[in-house]
Amino acid sequence: MANDKSNFQLVANGILAENPIFKLALSMCPAVGISTTVMNGVMLGIAVLFVQVFSSVTISLFKDFIHPRIRIPTYTLTIATWVTVIDLTLAATMPEAYAKMGIFVKIIVAFAIITMRLEMFACKEPVSSSFWDGLGMGLGFLVGMVVIGAVREILGSGALLGYDILGFKPLLFFILPSAGFFVVGLMMAFFNYIEIVYKKSREQR
Amino acid sequence: MKDILTIIFRLTLSCILAATVMGTTFVLTNKAKKHNEHVKEERVAFSLLGFEGEAPESVAMNTVYRYVVSRAGEQFIGYLMPGENDGYVFLQLDLDGNLVTSDEVNLTDEKVRQQADREGGIMNAIGPGNAIRFAEQFQVISNSDERAAYLITGKFPGYKTNIAVMMALNTDFSIIGFEVLEHEEDPGLGGEIEKPYFKNQFKDKPFEVMRDIDVIKEPIPNEYLEALERDLPPEQIEEIMEKYRGNDIYALTGATISAVAVADGLKGMIKKFAYRVSLLDSVTEKNESVSVIF
Numbered sequence: 500m501a502n503d504k505s506n507f508q509l510v511a512n513g514i515l516a517e518n519p520i521f522k523l524a525l526s527m528c529p530a531v532g533i534s535t536t537v538m539n540g541v542m543l544g545i546a547v548l549f550v551q552v553f554s555s556v557t558i559s560l561f562k563d564f565i566h567p568r569i570r571i572p573t574y575t576l577t578i579a580t581w582v583t584v585i586d587l588t589l590a591a592t593m594p595e596a597y598a599k600m601g602i603f604v605k606i607i608v609a610f611a612i613i614t615m616r617l618e619m620f621a622c623k624e625p626v627s628s629s630f631w632d633g634l635g636m637g638l639g640f641l642v643g644m645v646v647i648g649a650v651r652e653i654l655g656s657g658a659l660l661g662y663d664i665l666g667f668k669p670l671l672f673f674i675l676p677s678a679g680f681f682v683v684g685l686m687m688a689f690f691n692y693i694e695i696v697y698k699k700s701r702e703q704r
Numbered sequence: 705m706k707d708i709l710t711i712i713f714r715l716t717l718s719c720i721l722a723a724t725v726m727g728t729t730f731v732l733t734n735k736a737k738k739h740n741e742h743v744k745e746e747r748v749a750f751s752l753l754g755f756e757g758e759a760p761e762s763v764a765m766n767t768v769y770r771y772v773v774s775r776a777g778e779q780f781i782g783y784l785m786p787g788e789n790d791g792y793v794f795l796q797l798d799l800d801g802n803l804v805t806s807d808e809v810n811l812t813d814e815k816v817r818q819q820a821d822r823e824g825g826i827m828n829a830i831g832p833g834n835a836i837r838f839a840e841q842f843q844v845i846s847n848s849d850e851r852a853a854y855l856i857t858g859k860f861p862g863y864k865t866n867i868a869v870m871m872a873l874n875t876d877f878s879i880i881g882f883e884v885l886e887h888e889e890d891p892g893l894g895g896e897i898e899k900p901y902f903k904n905q906f907k908d909k910p911f912e913v914m915r916d917i918d919v920i921k922e923p924i925p926n927e928y929l930e931a932l933e934r935d936l937p938p939e940q941i942e943e944i945m946e947k948y949r950g951n952d953i954y955a956l957t958g959a960t961i962s963a964v965a966v967a968d969g970l971k972g973m974i975k976k977f978a979y980r981v982s983l984l985d986s987v988t989e990k991n992e993s994v995s996v997i998f
Contacts, residue, residue: 532890532892532893533890533891533892534892535891535892535893536892539891539892542891543891564714565714565718566710566711566714566715568707568711569711569714569715572715573715573718576718576719576722577722579722580722580725580726583726583729584725584726584729587729587730587733587734587737588729588733590733590737590740591732591733591734591736591737591740592733592736594740594743594744597740598744602887602888602889602891602895603891605888671957674892674957674958675957675958676893676958
């Protein structure tokens with residue numbers, strides 16, 4: 500399958516049209532559990548971004564050698580390898596960053612979004628497109644996490660990026676994992692609504 | 705059949721490849737990682753004890769190593785501690801807490817830090833027929849030859865994996881403070897055990913309160929929360945902290961298991977440690993022949 504999209508379109512596709520959280524609804528479990536603050540969202544987003552890009556490129560490089568019947572184990576192995584490498588390198592070279600990001604890096608192995616992108620895209624496309632697709636998906640995940648994190652942090656703890664802005668805590672419920680689903684659901688509805696309005700306005704023109 | 709063979713071959717190959725990559729990274733980074741962990745532990749220890757950057761000159765930190773000694777089907781508890789003369793002394797206590805033997809161990813300060821050298825030295829001193837197993841180590845901090853504080857580390861199961869902590873105790877076993885060294889609790893939920901408002905709840909809790917501490921599932925009262933987060937002037941903080949000193953620990957919202965794990969873990973560590981130190985104290989007092997710095 501040849502790819503007719505430009506690099507920019509590939510990145511934009513990951514952020515908007517196929518946003519992993521709002522459109523594909525993948526990796527909901529960790530996303531919902533952790534996105535209680537903006538900072539958590541940013542940390543997890545960056546970690547996913549790196550693992551996604553590295554794994555996509557690796558699988559794309561080796562796609563001709565991977566037997567179709569064992570591709571999923573191979574993907575998991577690749578992701579686990581990159582997660583371990585990033586975890587160890589971070590611990591050795593940047594202890595301050597590792598103190599904050601360590602726990603986020605370790606939970607990535609089980610992320611559906613990465614396996615799914617390898618299956619849908621990287622195992623068919625050339626290396627450069629896989630790189631841009633991985634970047635787009637990672638950024639899309641990052642954006643989604645930051646938006647959900649911001650909503651939950653403001654409503655749950657009355658703060659943004661750790662700075663108290665409301666001065667009180669509106670609803671503690673938003674910090675709890677179950678509230679993540681409500682926020683994601685409302686966000687999906689919001690994004691779909693915007694899309695519908697946008698399409699209608701284009702049709703009328 | 706041929707298909708299966710290719711699958712086996714390729715899967716094995718990719719596993720070997722992945723293992724090589726991970727192994728190489730491990731070898732390349734392990735030393736730096738260990739070093740970083742050591743630096744972090746030292747920094748945590750100093751900040752817990754209230755030193756800034758470096759320990760004052762009057763302060764001495766002595767490490768005591770605890771071993772389990774098995775000999776002819778019986779078990780003894782061994783403590784390796786610095787002696788009053790140069791070198792180290794290995795005390796062996798039976799399970800009732802009576803001194804069995806005390807042997808001089810010929811070790812230098814550098815060698816005692818390496819586990820292999822240390823164990824070799826102990827084995828030389830106590831002779832053949834014994835098996836020793838390392839249990840734990842703790843530090844005794846003394847200021848101008850007066851015992852001032854203890855520094856202990858420990859691990860206990862949290863919600864997901866083990867939580868490793870370092871804790872500083874006063875000589876009456878009240879908590880000076882504790883720090884989480886390592887954990888894998890969920891960020892935003894169990895991960896809150898690292899936050900000041902949770903950690904400070906344990907600060908200055910006396911031994912009598914910690915001995916049967918519990919966790920209550922109630923929201924933290926506002927004034928206490930402000931004091932815990934150190935948002936108030938120091939005198940006011942002290943007053944509020946004093947008011948809640950005898951109380952139980954307030955659980956973390958959405959992460960009661962993690963909060964209970966920490967409270968129970970610290971409780972267990974302090975109780976065992978207090979028991980061991982009181983045993984050691986009575987042994988060194990009763991037996992004048994034992995000359996250790998403790």
